Amino acid sequence: MKLVVPVTVRWGDLDAYGHVNNAAMLVLLEEVRVAVFWHGHHLPAGESATLDRDESATFVAHQEIEYLAPLGYPRAPIPVSMWISRLGGASAEVCYEVPTLDGGVAARARTTIVMVNATTGRPRRLTDDERALWSRFMDEPVQFRRGN
Amino acid sequence: MKLVVPVTVRWGDLDAYGHVNNAAMLVLLEEVRVAVFWHGHHLPAGESATLDRDESATFVAHQEIEYLAPLGYPRAPIPVSMWISRLGGASAEVCYEVPTLDGGVAARARTTIVMVNATTGRPRRLTDDERALWSRFMDEPVQFRRGN
Amino acid sequence: MKLVVPVTVRWGDLDAYGHVNNAAMLVLLEEVRVAVFWHGHHLPAGESATLDRDESATFVAHQEIEYLAPLGYPRAPIPVSMWISRLGGASAEVCYEVPTLDGGVAARARTTIVMVNATTGRPRRLTDDERALWSRFMDEPVQFRRGN
């Protein structure tokens, strides 16, 4: 199951070409993760996020993103699809698809995040609760066009 | 040959963890590209950049980045290594290595850029001058730890 | 009448102190203006915004902002108050109050914007429709603590 997370594009995310800047796109994806994992927004009814900033932090270990079409300035939040493609011992692979304004695909991306103990700064294992919740959003890894 | 491009980290690039934010890291890499390709800074003596914003634009088609260690706040510009790993008909693959403050590696990354005609918005072939200049900075593709 | 406009604070708006950065605060205020003036969000029932990006642009001529208390990271959009304190021939003065997470005041600010013809880049007079709509949100100018 893929989640659909509405994200607000800011005027300041546009660059001088009038498109969402390549780095700003990763800020949007970060906002998707924050909304779901930290705030528990946009989860199916009855589910809630379990991360607590006093106890845990997430570090980004790896990102890959393919920009397929420019993303112009939307007048409303855009619906970004998000899902999990892999759960490791202390890490998760998050995939996304960002739409264009006319229903095409602006970008596809994948982020590897590592769960960290907020006090020690060391990686820590996913809890059973996290694993149970996140397993509900498992889906196939995003496919990039380029052949690596 | 790899170029070494000093880049200024801004106070605002830090996140609440006190490290350069994952998306801000791509802004730093963009500044590396801009300095070299558009401004012709940090090129070997006698070389100059040939891109003209009235004629050309560069679009980012793909990026991959691996974060190996947090990058704290430096008191001076940090020396980012940059090189070209592939030249296509209308595209180039740019690789980078970003150091930590104590000489380790904070991040490795690769960006595929596409040359675009500023008027038509269509991809255009690299010119002979561009190809000649950029060939001087060819080196092996950056190696990521993860096995994809 | 003051409008109340919910604004999403991004994780990346925080600085290394864990507070919304001083410049990021102005980005939030820009998002408030955009939501109201350009998108027509959060207007009273029956009202709609009349600005059209093909015809008009707004330039920021002046800003003053007082930071009264740090703004931490909210788990939901924060309700920013916005109102108009003056309508000139081609300009408007917009005032704001940004709350803290516990109901105090994080910042008060005032922005002077100038309406510009998007084609000529020259200031243009407010239309009767704009003047009628914006007059509904007139209120007393924001008061700053410092005595200038």
Added chain:
Amino acid sequence: MKLVVPVTVRWGDLDAYGHVNNAAMLVLLEEVRVAVFWHGHHLPAGESATLDRDESATFVAHQEIEYLAPLGYPRAPIPVSMWISRLGGASAEVCYEVPTLDGGVAARARTTIVMVNATTGRPRRLTDDERALWSRFMDEPVQFRRGN
């Protein structure tokens, strides 16, 4: 005496109008303060900054900025003038003038910063060393065109 501090405008500081965004301008001013107060860059020969991030923090209490002309994209760092217009017990008023690319004035601004003890988070008095150094850059308060 006014200091002149070269500041790098980033490609990402531009908005879709092709000008430095109004909030990004405050980021540039923050970089000016950081360079001088924290890093001790661009000081007269023999002078050094005395602020230590382990001991002190600076909070921004108030800012006023007037945008006089759009700032386009420069190919080199721009020379921002910076000086002190007032030293209080625990605070300082910093003034700036930001040039346009053709030698005009893009913006004038003034920031009130408060010195804070990094451990307690409480304001602390300027030290004699700080007062002695900063007094060397005292000059008349920046004049804004508007009459408040």
